[in-house]
Amino acid sequence: MSRRFLSPLEGMCVAGLAGLLGTLAGLLVGGPVGALAGGIVAGVHGAIAGWRGVYDWRHPRGWFALVADSTWGLVGTALGTLLIVANIAMPSANLESELTCRRNRHLHNGGFSIRRGFAFTLGSAISNADPNGYGLNDEFLSRHEELHVWQNRIFGPLFQLTYVLWALAGVVVAALVWLRHRDVPLRKLIETACYYNNPFEYWAYRNDGNWPPRGAHPLLAWSGPESDRTGAQL
Numbered sequence: 289m290s291r292r293f294l295s296p297l298e299g300m301c302v303a304g305l306a307g308l309l310g311t312l313a314g315l316l317v318g319g320p321v322g323a324l325a326g327g328i329v330a331g332v333h334g335a336i337a338g339w340r341g342v343y344d345w346r347h348p349r350g351w352f353a354l355v356a357d358s359t360w361g362l363v364g365t366a367l368g369t370l371l372i373v374a375n376i377a378m379p380s381a382n383l384e385s386e387l388t389c390r391r392n393r394h395l396h397n398g399g400f401s402i403r404r405g406f407a408f409t410l411g412s413a414i415s416n417a418d419p420n421g422y423g424l425n426d427e428f429l430s431r432h433e434e435l436h437v438w439q440n441r442i443f444g445p446l447f448q449l450t451y452v453l454w455a456l457a458g459v460v461v462a463a464l465v466w467l468r469h470r471d472v473p474l475r476k477l478i479e480t481a482c483y484y485n486n487p488f489e490y491w492a493y494r495n496d497g498n499w500p501p502r503g504a505h506p507l508l509a510w511s512g513p514e515s516d517r518t519g520a521q522l
């Protein structure tokens with residue numbers, strides 16, 4: 289049967305299953321209000337993911353992805369669903385069906401990003417996947433951006449919490465270093481401390497064989513062996 293007929297069916301089934309998981313997870317954390325919120329977020333994301341054929345049912349990790357996206361990773365899923373909805377409304381965002389179907393991720397070529405020239409990942413959704421117009425680099429996308437998708441599934445809300453706390457601490461560290469190195473642009477130090485040195489980013493850049501990245505300032509970038517290959521600067 290073609291995907292044209294299977295997609296709505298899969299969308300409904302995944303929405304139901306994800307919605308149930310989200311309701312239970314939300315109930316545990318936030319009572320009836322949590323159950324409602326969790327059920328809606330997981331159900332809406334599940335409907336879109338099912339329709340797009342995102343999950344790879346032939347492998348355990350596809351099932352793990354569904355369960356994690358609908359429970360422990362729900363904060364990321366809520367953010368990712370907002371990104372998906374924004375991208376559906378943006379004419380520049382094309383869903384790359386071949387790189388999405390059974391790949392446990394939503395891959396948008398173009399679409400929303402918080403920074404020019406950078407891909408952007410929230411929850412299970414990758415946006416602006418070809419930021420420089422050089423064509424999609426699936427190796428980079430799988431090694432860096434998709435790793436963020438799995439980091440959210442494994443670390444759940446601790447993933448988002450780390451980004452927030454790391455950014456706050458990073459501003460302080462960057463400001464203290466800048467006081468002793470006034471010739472260095474403060475913006476570069478903040479970007480290195482807050483973003484590049486974030487353990488989840490460091491992990492992703494290293495996983496892509498791209499450490500230290502070109503944008504990271506050597507005064508603050510984590511030391512360690514340089515990668516032998518220059519990966520995408522994202």
Ligand SMILES: [Zn+2]
Pocket residue numbers: 432433436489492522
């Ligand atoms: Zn990253």
